[in-house]
Amino acid sequence: MDTLITAANIIDGDPETIAGGQRATAPRPAAVLVRDNVIHVVGDLADVSIHAEPSATRLDFPGGTLLPGLINAHVHLCGDLSPQPFATAADGDHTTLTNLIQRNALSVLTGGCTTVRDLGDSRGLVISLRDQIDRGETLGPRILSSGTPLTIPQGHCWFLGGEVANHSQIDKHIEGLAAAKADWIKVMAGGGQMTPRGPSMFDSQFSSSDLAYIVRRASAYGTPVAAHAHATKTIKVCVDAGVHTIEHCGWWAAKKKMDLSDEIASKMATASIIAGDTAPPQWRMLADLLPFPDDHRIGDHLPWLRAHGVPILIGSDSGLPNAIFDDFPTSLEHYVERGFTRSEVITHVTGTAADNLRISEQTGRIRAGLYADLIVASGDPRDDLDYLRRLHLVMTRGHRVV
Numbered sequence: 001m002d003t004l005i006t007a008a009n010i011i012d013g014d015p016e017t018i019a020g021g022q023r024a025t026a027p028r029p030a031a032v033l034v035r036d037n038v039i040h041v042v043g044d045l046a047d048v049s050i051h052a053e054p055s056a057t058r059l060d061f062p063g064g065t066l067l068p069g070l071i072n073a074h075v076h077l078c079g080d081l082s083p084q085p086f087a088t089a090a091d092g093d094h095t096t097l098t099n100l101i102q103r104n105a106l107s108v109l110t111g112g113c114t115t116v117r118d119l120g121d122s123r124g125l126v127i128s129l130r131d132q133i134d135r136g137e138t139l140g141p142r143i144l145s146s147g148t149p150l151t152i153p154q155g156h157c158w159f160l161g162g163e164v165a166n167h168s169q170i171d172k173h174i175e176g177l178a179a180a181k182a183d184w185i186k187v188m189a190g191g192g193q194m195t196p197r198g199p200s201m202f203d204s205q206f207s208s209s210d211l212a213y214i215v216r217r218a219s220a221y222g223t224p225v226a227a228h229a230h231a232t233k234t235i236k237v238c239v240d241a242g243v244h245t246i247e248h249c250g251w252w253a254a255k256k257k258m259d260l261s262d263e264i265a266s267k268m269a270t271a272s273i274i275a276g277d278t279a280p281p282q283w284r285m286l287a288d289l290l291p292f293p294d295d296h297r298i299g300d301h302l303p304w305l306r307a308h309g310v311p312i313l314i315g316s317d318s319g320l321p322n323a324i325f326d327d328f329p330t331s332l333e334h335y336v337e338r339g340f341t342r343s344e345v346i347t348h349v350t351g352t353a354a355d356n357l358r359i360s361e362q363t364g365r366i367r368a369g370l371y372a373d374l375i376v377a378s379g380d381p382r383d384d385l386d387y388l389r390r391l392h393l394v395m396t397r398g399h400r401v402v
């Protein structure tokens, strides 16, 4: 089945094309021909339309901008946005939790994210939704799931079920995740704020050698490791262990004290260890809730990271208190306010994100052969990210959602 989509502009998601803010101004409408699940042809309408079947469905968005579906690299589909966001994940019954995960997945999709990386499953229910979506039984975003995160006994998010006390428990947990085909392994390398009585966000949980062991075990299955770390000392341990992404990566030394280590950032850049930055939609309020030093604003470390050449992934941490699923554009504003160009931000959540998450053969760009994960913004988001809040179309693997 063919769908022929036209729009005023196309942003293909490729950092090469978008670099420097130049744009492919099309004198004629830009067009994409979708055949079944995939992008079949991309180009000017005149060139593309000759490939379309006569029965093709035609969707015209004369003022719109066509771009790849967005990739949100850090969400918690089993979070319920409340002050104790994992209560259902920990104690809720199976049906309630399944419904919550499905509702969140649809919400993030209608918000324009056709791919999410989920970093905190409970009971394998996110993975089973992923599989249903992949088999075409349910409509939803592409989900990359880490399954349940590894943590120390009574450590950060222990209630999700991932406590490991020794190497044999680590082996067993990772074997289970590999059997379920987890896309990532998540480890709580440091403490956090969601666990009463657990280690604080300034504390580390695993030693460098234990983390290195986890990375080795995961790599035996070809699975990359995402490590949760707020504190600089925890980031250091993660870098030494060779994890692949460092989630939050906040460079905290202590309350009211940051520690931006040039040495560690350089090592991350050299080893291509990715900073998985998180900006919930209410990031402006969060700035008042976290104990930043008076002269430090939330995200002030981002231009510094970029200057070091550290790859950056962007996620909304949706599922956590008030971090709603369908407002990714507000998260993206954070990066613009910290000096990133809008074009740069868009590639960070499309082509570059797909590269960093190892899914560029599937999605992230508007390119023939990739899945038809597409959105149409009401205007050009390189001029104003607000256009991403008014989407004329969301399409996931060729299926029209909005």
Ligand SMILES: [Zn+2]
Pocket (backbone or CB within 6 Å): 074, 075, 076, 119, 317
């Ligand atoms: Zn998180």
